[in-house]
Amino acid sequence: FFARVELVPGDPILGLTEAYNADARDTKVNLGVGIYYDESGRIPVLRAVQQVERQLAEQSKPRGYLPIDGLPDYTRATRDLLFGARSPLVGEGRAVTTQTIGGSGALRVGAELLKKALPFARIAISNPSWENHRAVFGAVGFEVVDYTYFDAAAHGLDFDGMLADLAALEPGTVVLLHACCHNPTGADLTPAQWERVVALLHERGLFPFIDMAYQGFDRGIDEDALAIRLLADSPIRNFVVASSYSKSFSLYGERVGALTVVSDSADEARRVQSQVKRLIRANYSSPSTHGAALVAGVLNDPALRAQWEEELGQMRERIHALRAGLVERLAAHGAPQFGFIQRQAGMFSYSGLSRGQVERLRDEFGIYAVGTGRICVAALSAGNLDYVAKAVAAVS
Ligand code: LMR
Structure with a gap:
């Protein structure tokens, strides 16, 4: 065969x-x-992780299945880390976070969701981008195009080139953006450049897909989430975030990631979430317990x-x-x-x-x-x- x-x-x-x-x-x-x-x-x-690990070992809890969309203490804490604890958008019930198999799993589930919701859209990724982006989106049938990002001679961002390419995309195109610590170049946008990009995404009716695998690795937890905070404050009503704790918690092999989908209303969010859960059930059914318990144990304990x-x-x-x-x-x-x-x-x-x-x-x-x-x-x-x-x- x-x-x-x-x-x-x-x-x-x-x-x-x-x-x-x-x-x-x-x-x-x-x-x-x-x-x-x-x-x-x-x-x-990490010492904070070791502490929770000891507590979990002492409790030796039964290992039932998690809900399809993951551990609620984990998804709630993740959402707050992305948007800040007092985000109006979260208060309105428009952001729903799902636990996924690493950040890659979040990209994949997010890609499948968007392929269903926007079957004719293309996706634009930075040139260059993480080696696996093209493969993940290509695997669910997206046509993947590039937007200019890096100026090799200057070893930095080609912002004018980026803006020009984004402005030329067809409305409805999904645009993948790295929130911080761009992989592979290490070239990031300044806060003022983010503001311009968010305004452009809105003007052109583009769909933002944020990949944030390194929150806290450049300037700080809130600072590195600026792109997400700006989108949340903008008139843009729909976007998606794939995030990961692999690096920030040093939990690579635990595959702790999350997909967050922002909808126009709480009702829309419920309908979208039903689709996310169906996609996951038909793939890996439900996520694993340990890594999420570690992250939730740390994030929900102030000390x-x-x-x-x-x-x-x-x-x-x-x-x-x-x-x-x-x-x-x-x-x-x-x-x-x-x-x-x-x-x-x-x-x-x-x-x-x-x-x-x-x-x-x-x-x-x-x-x-x-x-x-x-x-x-x-x-x-x-x-x-x-x-x-x-x-x-x-x-x-
Ligand atoms: C990397 O880019 O090296 C990491 O994100 C690990 C990976 O899965 O490729």
């Missing part, structure tokens, strides 16, 4: 981790996948929440310091042209390295980066910073 099945290439990001794991060199560094590692090179288990915010702040500050350290070490090794890395936000930097240079980093130094030149700055540490800088300088 499978005789004609073709071999397809490995995933450009997760496939790198497989190659990295198989590499025997002890100097190897994985700058491929977007994971934050601490100073000792480990994925941190643990404060502790989490502090730990998140430490991760954020350390990434800023790593960016500065990398720029300084690169300059020390004779490569002063990488100053832009310090201006980029979040886990990633579009380093400007070519595919050939990325291959040399892997073959000669055991340093793994995405073929596009994306590096995960959050995988650096005092132990590998100089080694990486020296290698990058050598291939540049």
Whole structure:
């Protein structure tokens, strides 16, 4: 039956981790996948999370099924984190949050919902965007088009190009926007630029789909949610948010994400939610318990929440310091042209390295980066910073 099945290439990001794991060199560094590692090179288990984990272990609760749309304490807390606790839109019952299998699951369920509601719409994604966006939306039958986003020569946002392309889209087009810490470029919009984009989305009748996988990783929980807050305050009545706790709670493998759909009224929201639940039931039926219980346990306990915010702040500050350290070490090794890395936000930097240079980093130094030149700055540490800088300088 499978005789004609073709071999397809490995995933450009997760496939790198497989190659990295198989590499025997002890100097190897994985700058491929977007994971934050601490100073000792480990994925941190946050103290606030450990505390809830201990409580859960003591209670040893039965593992019944969660509701199709997830743990209510989790979805409520998620909605408040996205919109702020006193959002009028939330008060009107227009925003409904569903627990999903990671941020990717939120993208997929959101994509399926929109394909049903807007069967002839296209989706526009930034050029470049997260490698998997095209695949997720393509898989549910969307035609995916690009909008200009990055100016490779300036190593930053091409805002004029972005506005021009968005303005040329047909009304009704879904526009995927990264709320903060743009993946893969690290180039974000300023607050004033967000205001212009939101005004344009409204004028042109475009449908916003926000992807927020890094809330709190650039400037802060509320600051990084600016795009969502501006949309909520705008005359735009419908939009969708896919969000994730993989990074902000360091819970990657727990697959803790959420899909939030904003409707025109509480009644519309109920109808839309019935569709979301039907889509999930026909896919994975209902989400898993543990990760959501951890997040809800932290967010709904004021002391643990404060502790989490502090730990998140430490991760954020350390990434800023790593960016500065990398720029300084690169300059020390004779490569002063990488100053832009310090201006980029979040886990990633579009380093400007070519595919050939990325291959040399892997073959000669055991340093793994995405073929596009994306590096995960959050995988650096005092132990590998100089080694990486020296290698990058050598291939540049
Ligand atoms: C990344 O971009 O590296 C992360 O979002 C992990 C993933 O699933 O690709």
